[in-house]
Amino acid sequence: MINLSIREMSSLLASKQISIQELCGVYHDRCRAHNQSTNAIITLNEEFNADQILQAEKQLNGNQLLAGIPVLHKDLFCTNNLKTTCASKMLANFIPPYDATAVKKLNDSGMITLGKANMDEFAMGSSNEHSAFGAVNNPWDLNRVPGGSSGGSAAAVAARMSPVATGTDTGGSIRQPAAFCGITGIKPSYGRVSRYGMVAFASSLDQGGVMAPAADDCGLVLSAMTGHDTLDSTSSKQPQWQWKKPNSPDLTGLKVGVVSTWIDELQDEGIKLKTLEAINHFKDNGAEIIDIELPYAELAVSAYYVLAPAECSSNLSRFDGVRFGHQAENAKDLEYLYRTSRTEGFGEEVKKRIMIGTWALSSGYYDAYYIKAQKIRRLISEDFSKAFSEVDILACPVSPELPFKHGEKIEGVNMYQADKYTIPASLAGLPCLSMPIGFSENLPVGLQLIGRYFDEQRILSVADKYQQQTQHHLQMPEAFL
């Protein structure tokens, strides 16, 4: 059961070979059995909502493909009456009175919420070690990190505690954990999925997406999440997008841009080898490979660590200990209430980013750093525009390194630099995904595909075509078989 695709599960449900309760029960049991070792889930939805199951059964009869399929939500998507913590002490007891639009859309498709996935606090981190609920362990090696910030979603899917999970990506938070855990993860174009009800980190970068074993699973679930939302003024007016699975693996006519400087500089020989093999696979299937340069991308990490913290310092100012979230006890005055609630409620990494952002937006530094970083963002975006006048997609590494051990990169800025290949596409707002392309030292390696604005169909098609001929996305860590 646990190695079936969403289409296969849906077919079993439709032909009544299995009931929705039985299917959800299988994954519920796996969540219970494996959460101690992975710590991938913060809140398990202990009792499925009877109304939700009933609605799913009706939708199943109406040929709705996602009806009855369980889904795990990253714990920053607000879920009505189900705790939404953002992996923070600040929101440890927050029970939202409404659903995020992305969650509502999946509920409306008949999907059943299994629970809420662990993450880096407020989505700030690349290792899932910054969680008030403890670090997540990578199912491929429990001593290593699953990546972040959507590390709980990635680990849960890799261990098949859920067939699919939602994630969010600000600078690589879907793609890097997908690569580290050997699954597929897509961050759609900025604006494709409504951000309403998604706790904000950096509003001009945050985007919801999907993590699952295969590109086809991601395409099916992402389709249901998309569409304009009047509750999010940054959501695109594009109509709801519909994924079309390609019939053949042929890539004839496809122009694939390769940033060869990124591949040449890779220190990890295993990642380099797997990346080159995947690119050769595209070539063998008819694609034309074209060398591309993104000269300003090397400034992306620096620009990102001005822009994202600046937006975070503004967004997180709402946590004041008054309206919701952690409130300090025995506050003598308002200033004490604000400062103590925030100091007690936020973790160290979050406080660090708030202070960086506050500094970048403060008088004397605003033009020199914040506006300057926005100009770099423009240059990086123009690099991509130039590249996409020559090619259809870009293929490049996700991460310069394999999943690292817990504690190995927690200090300094080493971890920030590890996002150097994912941040550029985030700054430009482009759709991008990570797909599994094999193993090095028994650890998964991912390849990143980046597409033009709103061309999710093409990057998912290329990933699906690759997966029609390979088995990497079907591999599971032995301890979780």
Next chain:
Amino acid sequence: MSINRKELEEIAALAQLNIPEQQVSQINQSLNQVMNMIEHINDANTDEVKPMAHPNDAWQTPRQDEVSDCSHKQALLSLSAHADEDHYLVPKVIE
């Protein structure tokens, strides 16, 4: 670029955060590491470049100014640790 202790305290005050005395040096060092990394944005000449605040500044779509359902008052007030039927309660502000 680096900041000293006084500047750190000013930033913390703006951010409404306390920094415990024993963490001042470690936090200062940590912020300075990030600031050194950020400094690379000055490697590029951007004199003629327009800032990019948002990937989709072409299609920000304001909604109609219509009265909408705002009947969640009690549900939202109940999220606060201290609220009465109509208000959030905070320490006394005016003497």
